[in-house]
Amino acid sequence: EADIYQTPRYLVIGTGKKITLECSQTMGHDKMYWYQQDPGMELHLIHYSYGVNSTEKGDLSSESTVSRIRTEHFPLTLESARPSHTSQYLCASSEWFRDTTYEQYFGPGTRLTVT
């Protein structure tokens, strides 16, 4: 079983608040990802990282930012939350060796509601 954790699991906040969604993994994986998923819909990649001090934007434009100061930790921050940010956010990690990405393991998700 994959060891990847997300907190909080559920969050309801007001418009304009700054929030940080936490993601940690204990598998030593170099690559980490953030996906956004509306209920019953496909996943959209919003950020990913190849390792410490590496961050890249994904396919879906997002007003969030990420950082990767430690291998195991990949937090996502929204400076000013809006109702359009209401969604489920899934964190994932994978091994990456010699330009080959391996299977992604997903965390339990954070369900965010912005009122």
Added chain:
Amino acid sequence: ELKVEQNPLFLSMQEGKNYTIYCNYSTTSDRLYWYRQDPGKSLESLFVLLSNGAVKQEGRLMASLDTKARLSTLHITAAVHDLSATYFCAVESTQGGSEKLVFGKGTKLTVNP
């Protein structure tokens, strides 16, 4: 740009029946993944298919990959209620020099008694 299409998007079937979910993708890739998602939950890895002709089976589910046809199938044999979930295929893209997964829209499977 890699596009991944699944069909059907919704599937309602009776227990005991067989069915196949299809996953087509638009550009060359040798790596394809199947995931399962229960309502309100995260994604659980089902199969990793790494080469042409790969076939993997787990219980009532069997997945295969034809890289020449750019097609993967997920076959369900004698469905049971516990298989009700949304199934996603994901294909590895190496466009732009970065490796990432592109997901299909998912197939929502409902197995009725």
